[in-house]
Amino acid sequence: MGESILNALMHLFAIVANAKEEGISGKGKRIVESFLSRYVKAEIQDEYLHLFENYSEFYKREMEYQTMAHSRQTDILSLTEASKVCTKIKAELVQEERLIVLMRLLEFVYEDKVVSESEFEFISIVAENFKIPRSEFINCLAFVWGDTLDEFDKSKFLIIDNKVTEWSDNLSWFMKKEPKKVDSDYKHLYCENLYGRIIVMYAQSVNLLVFKYEGELNLYLEGNKIISEKTYQLSNGSIIKGPNIRSIYYSDIAGQFLKEESQEKIIFTAKDIEFKFRNSNNGIHKFNISEESGQLIGIMGGSGVGKSTLLNVLNGNLTLNNGEIRINDFDIHRNRVAVQGLIGFVPQDDLLIEELSVFQNLYYNAKLCFKDFSEIQILKTVLKMLQDLGLYEARDLKVGNPLNKFISGGQRKRLNIGLELMREPAILLVDEPTSGLSSTDSEMVMNLLKQQTLKGKLVVANIHQPSSDIFKMFDKLWILDRGGYPIYNGNPIDAIVYFKTQNSQVNASESECVTCGNVNPDQILQIVETKLIDDQGKPTRDRRVLPSEWYEKYQDNIESNHLPLRADKKLPQSDFKIPGRIKQFSIFWIRNVLSKLTNKQYLIINLFEAPLLAIILGYFTKYTTNGAYVFGENKNFPVFLFMAVVVSMFLGLTVSAEEIIRDKKLLQREKFLNLCRISYLTSKIMFLFVLSAIQSITFVILGNFILDIEGMTLTYWLVLFTTACFSNLVGLNISAGLNSVITIYILIPLILVPQLLLGGAMIKFDDLHYGVTDKVYVPIVGDFMTTRWTYEALAVAQFKNNEFEKHFFENEKGISDASFKTSFLIxxxxxxxxxCERSVEFEKDVEKTGSHFEMLRNEITKLAEDAGMDIFPELEQLNMNDFSLNVAEQTKSFLDQVELYYMGMSSESGYKKDFEYSRLVDSLGRDGVYEFKQKYHNQALADLVLNRTEVNKMIEIDYKLIQKKDPIFMSPDSKFGRSHFYSHVKRVGPFYVDTYWFNLAVVWLGTIFLFFTLWADILRKMMNYFESIKLVRREKRRK
Known part of the structure; x- marks a missing residue:
């Protein structure tokens, strides 16, 4: 409290003192002293008391002077001065402090047991200026002056004494009777052996509890003796103690007032719960709890004792090995639908979307939680939550990340809690709410949680090293020891006494500082983890009391006294209801798009990366001849095609690699809320597809413009877009399956390098290592490479479908086929x-001749099928036993017929080609046709797909002759889609499919397969499986 406020308050007390006829009494001074002791250090209390006496003397002289003039002027002066002073100090006093000042003034006025009309008018003026509600002002009058007034609210008063006025809930349930009350006006709390009574008043507007004791027992509050008839404030964690009476806790008193305010009661019960991690003895040992709504419960323990594990067990994220958890007698695992929305969980990790504002984080969270709410209801809910969290002024600020802050750490933590509070869960579990926060922010966060208990919620918070004030906020404390052993369950202040007693300390009964009332929570863990001392006086690594021994003490002293609370057979209503899958998809989509649009760096890189790479590739692959560029003579064009595919693969991976791992913590919460994973994944995929479509079209437009590639824009775009989409799914899978961003980016080269090597451009498939190569078809390892399919689609489409070649392709195919048959094969x-004739005649090289006969049968059969001719009857006689000159003659005759057939085909195809060429010459002229060819037909690509650099036009493999000449004009034999590289068609059963569309279909089938692996989270499950195998092996080695 500031000096100016205290100065003004001394004015106020002085005015009241002089309003009395007899002046200041000794008791009046003690009231001022009591007030000063609350707000001022002991060394300066006398200074302010002296100031009070000086002001009193001043106002006494003023009033004596006014009295000589007119008696009424004294009262007017008092009221005017009081009003001025109140106006001055109320701006710096919170409402709770205003109420305390009013209480002290009431005590001051009533110290002579007589209240004059002017004094009452003075008090009323102060209450009015302080904006004290009329009902609470009347209650304060009744509390200080006695219950002689008729209009005060008795429901805000609690009487604590040793009179039995009602059955307890458990006793009435046991005796099959309803709770019976003698006096229903006042609330009552029974305390055996408490002679006299304690009167408690509850000021609901500021959540303030004050009390006074009327009796002769020696009672103590925070180690200080309670003086009869004196007013005291009950703060969080306060305990009233006395001889032969049970301790009266703050939570017991506050709970009496909350019972009526909370409409629906919650009993959260865990019976004999046990949890063990796989291949480990660590987890949570047998534990029983039964807690009522309206409490703030803390979980304490050293690092790694299982505090977070316990929260995940209680919220249902981890499956129990034994026991059951119930909310009002509903098992949370067996009745998941019934209890949905009743448990809220705030993990230690940040759940905020960094690119969105504070308002947007809450808004889209609300959209996912309240299916039946209208837009206006959602906005009202969000704005109210912003007010409750104290974040209304920061609502438009971007959340940012812990390294690039826009809001403070305390604001981030409150916003995280607000995401769950918005749902109004009956039970709120919070993991490390004060982690990494300053003491001020920690208290703000804990006050926020404490406020939820006043609304009838049960809040359980895992906390580490709480301050004295925070420690006192807890109504109950659970303590865990190493290995997941529960070792305490009870009042926080009593925990210090319990462990001191178990440790046989001399001052075991002292739980708090007698002077200041502070407690030291750290001493609990210090006692628990006390080490043995060796002969040299140094602490060893061994503990004096093992966790299992503390657990045994807990079972004997605490667990044995545990009585489960009676639970209702109904659950509270909840507005929480998740929307349908399509609605979730739209919310996820909008949220994702907004988060990307606000990230300027992300937009700049991803929108300009593709065109920049297109410029780089286009510039360096633009080969010129004599200073002039001609597309048809660009020998680097095939390199550009392949690198375009690689760039698409790279872009698709980089934009998707972090998409899921960055949301990993958020996904845990959305899984807890039972939101649809497919809706989330689909929204991510659709966004990436749109982004990839934009990147692909910008790359194609710029790249084609630089290299003068015309007429192929949509063809190229569809291939590159398909490549990027496949790559998007690869990136999403590794993003979902791996635990580290660093690991993901290390893995990207391992994905891209095989795509480069086995894409068919850098190394011919025929030149691969003999262990993986296949001289007939593209090897299996190549078929697993996306670049093999998309690069082939681009190369074949560019050669076959360009504006020049499409006039001649079919005719050139016929010429090529006939030429190979007549010039090489036959x-x-x-x-x-x-x-074979010579070998049979001279009977030599029998084995080699046998293989030659088999090759003859195979190739002649294939020739007959291709030419549509019947096989001559003597074909089966092409073997060592049946071969004769007649068979040889019949074979030669058949080959001559086939040769004539293909020569005719060659002539016909040549004629058609010449006719088409003449038609173009007539239309464009000879120079025009040449320019037309140079504009659309690239010679380097033609040399590649026609395999012109290959010396061997045909090879022998497995009793077959394999064509290596003009692969783009060849038709594959396999009926299962396999083919040689650069084939213009693929065969599926009896059907032939254009290579371009077949290859795209293969990549899209792979993309769909990857979607299902992503949805099923296959990679993560595999990683976890291998990790579990490692753990099992490690355990076996230890044993």
Whole structure:
């Protein structure tokens, strides 16, 4: 309290003192002294008391002067001065302090047991200026002056004495009777052996409890003796103690007033609960609790004792090994639907979306929690929560992250708590609410939690090293020891006495400082973890009392006295109701888009990265001849195509790699709320697809513009977009399955490098290591590479579908097929046939000749199928036993027929090609056709897909002759979609599918497969499985 306020208060007391006819009494001075002792250090109390006496003398002279003039002027002066002083100090006094000042003034006025009309008018003026509610002003009068007034609210008064006026809840339930009350006006609390009575008044507007004792027992509050008839304030954690009476706790008194305010009572019960981690003895040992709503419960213990684990057991995130957890007799695991929304959980981790504002975080949280709320209701709920959290002024500030702060740590913690408070859960579990906060912020957060208990909620908070004030806020304390052993369950202040007693300390009964009333919570853990001392007087690593021994003491002294509370058979109503999947998708989508739009750095990088890479690639691959650029002569064009695919793969990975891992903590909460994972994932995927579509089109437009690629924009875009989408799903899978961003970015090169090597551009598939290569088809390892499919689709589409080649492709295919058959295949078959004749005639190289006969049968059969001819009858006689000159002649005759067929095909195709070319010449002219070809037809790509650099046009493998000439004009034999590289079609059963569309379909099927692995969280489950195997092996080694 500031000096100016105290100065003004001394004015106020002095005015009241001089309003009395007899002046200041000794008791009046003691009231002032009592007030000063609350707000002023002992060394300066005399200074302010002396100031009070000086003001009193001043006003006494003023009033004596006014009395000589007119008696009424004295009263007017008193009231005017009082009003001025109140106006001056009320701006600096919170409402609770105003009420305390009023109580002291009432005591001061009533110290002679007589209240004059002017004194009452003076008190009324003060109450009016302090904005004290009329009802509470009357209650204060009744409390200080006695219950002689008729209009005060008796329900705000509690009488504590040794008179039995009602059955307790448990006793009435046992005796099958309703709780019976003798006097229903006052609230009552029974305390055996309490002679006299304690009167408690509850000021609801400021949540203030004051009391006075009327009796002769030696009672103590915070170690200080309670003086009869004197008013005391009950603060959090206060305990009234006395000889032969049980301790009266703040929570017992506050609970009496909360019973009526809380409409629906909650009993949270955990019976014989046990939890063990897999392959470990750590977890939570057998524990029983039965707690009522309206309490703030703290969990204390050293690091790693299982405090967070206990919260996750109580909220249902972890499955029990034994026991059950119930809310009003409803099992939380068996009745998940019934108890949905009743438990709130605030983890230690930050659950905020950094890019959104404070308001937006609460707003979209509300949209996901209140299906039936209208837009106006949601806005009202959000604004009210902002007011309750004290964040209304900061509502438009971006949340940011702990390193790039826009709001303070205390504001972040309150906002995190607000996300759960908005749902109004009956039970709120909070993990480390004060972690990393200053003492001021810690108290603000704990006050916020304490306020929830006043609304009838049960709040359980895991806390580490609380201050004295925070420690006293708890109504009950649970303490855990290493290994998950519960070792205490009871009142926080009594915990200090309990452990001191168990440790046989001399001052065991002292729980708090007699002078200041502070407690030292750290001494509890110091006692628990006391080490043995060796012969040299140094502490050892061994503890004096093991966790299991503390647990045994707990079971004997505390657990044995545990009595479960009676629970109602109904649950409180909750407005919490999650929207449908489509609605969730739209909320997730909007939330995700907004978070990205507010991140300027993210937008700049992801929107400009693709065009910048297109410029770089286009510039460095733009090959010029004699200073002029011609698309048809650009020998780097195939490199550009492949790198375009690699860039799309890279962009797709980088934009998605952090999407889920950055939301990992948020996903835990959304899983706790039973929100739809598919809706969340779909919103992420759709956003990434849109972003990839934008990146792909900007890359294609710029890249094609630089390299003068015309007529292929949509073709390129669809391939690159498909590649990026597949890559998006790869990135999302690793983002969901791995635990570290660093690990993810280490993994990206491991994904991209195989795509580079096995994409078919850098190394020919025929030139791979013999262990993986396949001379007939693309090897299996290549088929698993996305770049193999998309690069082939681009290369084939560019060669086959460009504006020039599409006029000639079918005719050139016929010419190529006929040329290979007549110039390479048939001569080779005839040569093999000749060798077979000689070998049979001279009976040499029998084994080699047998393989040649098998090759002849295979190739002639295939030739007949391709030419649509019937196989000659002597084909099966092509073997060592049945071969003869007649068979040889029949074979040669058949080959001559096939050769004639393909020569005719070549002539026909050549004629059609010449006709088409002549038509173009007539239309464009010879120079125009040349320019037309140079504009659309790239020679380097043609050399690549026609395999012109390959010397061997045909190879022998497995009794077959494999064509290596003009692969783009070849049709594959496999009916299962496999083919050689650069094939223009793929075969599926009897059908032929264009390579472009087939390859895109393969990649999209892979994308769909990855979606299902993402939805099922396969990668994370696999990682956890391998991790569990490692743990089992480690345990076996230890044993």
């Amino acid at each position: 001569p080779k078959i005839e040569s093999i046939l000749l060798n």
